[in-house]
Amino acid sequence: MTKNAPTIMWFRDDLRLADNPALSDAAATGPVICLYVHDPAFPSGGAERWWLHGALAALDQDLQARGGRLCIMAGPTQPCVLWLAQQVGAGAVVWNRRYGGPARQVDADIKTALRTMGLQARSHPGNMLHEPWQVRTRQGTSFRVYTPWWRAVQAMGPPPPPVPVPATLAFAPIAPHIAERLETPAGLDLLPARPDWAQGLRETWQPGERAAHERLDHFLSERLAGYARLRDLPGQPATSGLSPHLRFGHVSPRQIWHAVMARGAPDADGTCFLGEVGWRDFAHATLFDCPDMATRSLRPEYDAMPWRTDPVGLRAWQQGRTGYPIVDAGMRELWHTGWMHNRVRMIVASFLTKHLLLDWRAGERWFADTLVDADAASNAFNWQWVAGCGLDAAPYFRIFNPVLQGEKFDPAGDYVRRWVPEIAHLDGKTIHAPWKMATGAPRGYPPCIVDLAGGRARALDAWKNAVKA
Template identity: 75%
Template sequence: MSDCAPTIMWFRDDLRLADNSALCDATSRGPVVCLYVHDPAFPLGGAEKWWLHGALSALDHDLRAQGGQLCIMAGDTHESVSWLVGQVSARAVVWNRRYGPHGRQVDAEIKATLKARGIDACSHPGNMLHEPWQVRTRQGTPFRVFTPWWRAMQAKGPPLPPLPAPDRPAFAVVPSVVRDRLVTPGDLGLLPVRPDWAQGLRAQWQPGEGAAHARLDAFIAEQVHGYSTQRELPAQPATSGLSPSLRFGHVSSRQIWHAVDATGQGDQDIACFLSEVGWRDFAHATLFDFPDLGTRNLRPEYDAMPWRHDPAALRAWQMGKTGYPIIDAGMRELWHTGWMHNRVRMVVASFLTKHLLLDWRVGAAWFADTLVDADAASNPFNWQWVAGCGLDAAPYFRIFNPVSQGEKFDPAGEYVRQWLPEIAHLSDKHIHAPWKAGSSAPRGYPAPIVDLAGARARALAAWKTL
């Protein structure tokens, strides 16, 4: 193999140049070919597809600014990587790890194939603060509760300092036979057409590494101080909005950690924010240790839960037409922007799994299709947490009342009025319970689809049968 044989940098959920350990490795070996494979065996939700289109375009743009390009291939992952290795006579393929079961299996198979062909295959730590297997109980088992896990995590010391983007990397010439097989983000059909439902996403988000860092800088300058007191209020722009950038790896959790930690160690707001970033790691570590997190109850007793089948109620929940303003505002925010505030996510998930007694997997599937930050670890982890069947979960009998949750976290009704203009005229007293408004009750807004007290009793009765 010639000394100038290229290394393939295989991008996946790490669409960035800075703090990209595999990319640094690849560029240190000589000329590089940058690859992304779009494989239907790794299905994406509609909102994720929209984001991915922008993310691939942004990465290609950033690579071209350095004299390279992103080679995008469509098809089976294993076949695509193997074919490209042969066509460019690659000496090595490098990537950053992913922690879901399907990705790990595919990566292991590809590694074995490459090694059998005498090609170096090298994986690097993925987008976590520490690798999942590095944080263990004294017995060497996975933690099942967040607080001791977080303590053990912090005892390991800060995550590795972020790496700079490679300085003037060398890019290999891409042969014409390869160029003929490459596709553009536009060819992948990721953007919605007829109807184009993405106006709200375009108005709110800009995929890409540059935009993610601008958001992080703005969060540190304007919002992190006050985070611990404001973050539960959905009407306040108090949280970072970094979740889709973390999902697609425009920014690493290590970069966030060091940037935020440097602004004031020991500060309550910073500690609170970093522990939220910690929940993301805990969710990913859980997926690593419990690969069927997305499909099976982590507490098997919940397998006997008598979930209901009620397509009309599910549709009302999805469309934000339940008659409960905090639920409907959240579901409409999700539909319009591809994102929902964390407190409201908890309340709508509780409403679905408890008041409507519908299976958490049905709700997680809707979130997976509509969230720009839809994440194979954080989404099912949090659904299982709310539904009571997950690790360190909220007990099932803790049932959020959507009226009192609205009154507590949106006391002036600003959030609800933003997303439900048809009830914006109601007084603060009735904004979270429009059916009590008598003659001024809005005509175009639905009556509640369930009676809260009856639905709560039904949920508790179902849970007691377990």
């Protein structure tokens, strides 16, 4: 390795400059080259691609403001990383760790190849409060229940404090023949063409590190008070909206943790909010131990579930035309904004897997395509939790009644009224069950696609038989 050889900072799900351990490592060793590889072997959903376009553009802008740039390459990851390392005479490649099985294998293969070339390869913890292998039971095994896992995390003390943007960040020059191979965010073809379905996403979100911290600051100052009481009410602006920023690494869990702690000892609201951050980490820790979580039940006894095939019902659910207002409101919010309130996510997932008896994997795939925060760990983990086949899952006999859920968590109907305009004129007493009106459901609103009592009975029979099998 030659003196002052550049270090390649390989960005992935950590598109930020502050509290980026790998970037701090790179900056401390000499000139830096910042790289992002868009690999077709890791497909992403449409909403994720829309966000990634803005995220890469924002990161590139932040780097340009400091005299650098983001080198974007498209293609298989290993050839791209090794080619760039050879062309620039790099001394090292550094990155922050990922926890899914395929991603870990790619990282391991690249680390081996780099070291074979005589280059250094260093990985860092940058996307969780604590690494998955650091939180273990007394027997050294992984936790399968969230509460004792979270208790163990809290017993470990606070996570390391976040580090600032490197004070000295020097960039290595990019030769013309290298620049010719680089892409721009626009060149990756991430945005929808025709039809342009992303208008609602543009109205709702601003990708990037700066926007993430503005959202965090606003949440802490304006919404944290009352969070524990209001977070389950989709008609109230009570949640943080940080999930897509966490997904793309514009803000780190450590930054969030310490920002809450900087306000003093957390009260019930702060404790509740940090517990949600912990739930995300629990999902990632589970993905580390169960890399096939998106395709196989975490509780194998439920692999025998007799899931139905119903493309018409699945499509009605996807389009928000089930005839059940709280379900339809959630699915329409998802399509318009790329996001859905957490309470409503549970309701729509229960409706699909219990009342329609459709495979949770169909729902997971739809969310993966339409959510801007389609985190590989959280998405599959939460779908399995609702379906009843995941770790620490809701029991199979817990079936959310969408009418009762709507009446309880959207009592005035504000949330439904916003997303289901066909019934916006109804009052809070009728809006969650419009078919009970003397005149029936308003014209233009679809009839119910399943009888709740019949769907519930069918689900209970199926789940009981699967357990027996």
